[in-house]
Amino acid sequence: MAEALLSVDGLCKAYGALTVSDNVSFEVAPGELHALIGPNGAGKTTLIHQLSGLLRSDSGHVRLGGEDITRLPMAERVHRGLARSFQITSILPGFSALENVALAAQARSGSSFRFFANAAREDDLNAQAMESLRTVGLQGRASTPAGVLSHGEKRLLELAIALATAPKALLLDEPLAGTGKEESQSVTATLRQLKGRFAIVLIEHDMEAVFALADRVSVLVYGKIIATGTPEQIRNDPAVREAYLGEEGEAAHA
């Protein structure tokens, strides 16, 4: 296997007696899509917060391209090529879709301590932003205030913003959260297009999407990874079936 781009080693996080991440280790190779699944409350989002730098880890290491980034603040991790999306849509509602993305491009092209020239007229930033919007299929909504976009479009905008930071690795926290059937298809299609271009850590509840997209799947239960493998292996793993898929299966029957 290729050298890992993102490697997580013995990551822990506890709130008092409650252990939320329990010695989590996994690796993501360049271009690999690694899905993290697990029942509600398994600590998936906490883990993404730790990887992205929003939450401090108690112990363990996160490495990106061999560099230890465990203690770096979030903004520094982004500059090194680790971008994330949020489970609960996090955009600038008063800005146009284009400006939402252009700001991400601005963050990595030159100083932002410029006080006089109009930023909205910087063609270079706008062109980069437009390209990201095109990748997710939102080019037609560029001038729309982000706050009035439909929910599915906001999910796509989240992706476009992450892409505009020129990442090496993407942490995607439930990109399909709250989307309807049609919306979920367009987001899934976009994800398929991103696959292979970036190392991706994907958290998702939509099993259909996970098994269709993932190269490897890790199953998180009570903060612990209980299994890692190809979608096929995970589907047939008895421990996983018991801990997770079984519940879902019963729920589906009920």
Next chain:
Amino acid sequence: MSAAGTDIAVTAKARQAVGGRERAIIATFVLLALAPIAAQAGPQGYIIDLITRMMIFAIAALSLDLILGYGAMVSFGHAAFIGLGAYAVGILASHGVTDFVVQLAAALAAAAVFAFVTGALSLRTKGVYFIMITLAFSQMLFFFGVSLSAYGGDDGLSLPERSRLFGLPLFSSDKGLFYATLACLIGCYLLCRAIVASRFGRVLRGARENPVRMTAIGFSPYRFQLVAYVISGMMAALAGALLANQTGFVSPAYMSWQRSGELLAMTIFGGVGTLVGPIIGAMAFLALEEWLAGLTEHWKMIFGPLLVCVVLFARGGIMGLAARIGGKRDG
């Protein structure tokens, strides 16, 4: 379809509001420039003096809007910067340094240092804590002024003469000070407008809407907020330097928390986050105060409830009200 419809409506409305603001500010500046000529018909000295004062507070309110309206930093200690500017002029003048360039340089440097140090600490807090800590810092400066017995202490000190510009007594006539103040106001407005639209301003506005998102694309909002706080403080110090010249007097009262509260009221009264609003708000605030004070000595009984009504019923202040009336007329 319907989404696209709202979309066009929203952008059109926003554009209309901006267009309206442009017209309002150009009209304001033109009226101000003509005011001394019109004032010849009445008590000229009084009117010029009053309008100069209005413009000085417009600069201060404008500077507050830069951090309040675009950075969501509610500073309850902005009068401290006015005081710093005024004292820089007063203290230097009492030592015979009357050149405005030197005085202003001292005022801006003092404000920049004070803003940097207090801002660096204040900006580590959020919300109510930020309000309280900025208030605390300005109160510290207020009591420092009170204890400055060499410069009049509680009583303040009178300026021996107004500032000179390159040796010329440009400010000695009321009209000279009037036009100098107007030039400063226009300059500050244009500067703020450029800053708000710049790369820097865009990061500041982004951090106002969603600081976590800004961090997640690689910005540290803190640094941008601190720089904005310093710029704003320096601009308020310019207002203070002009105020010292206008009144010919400097006292700790310029830094009182009531003064900081008035600045907030002016900004909110005019319309936060519009730049134009606080300019008009400050002038309307002082004009109203002057007019009501002429009617009755209990004018605060009318003034207070009036401000409450504006905040309650005219969201977005004067600019918000104007936009709604304009919207109804055009729609």
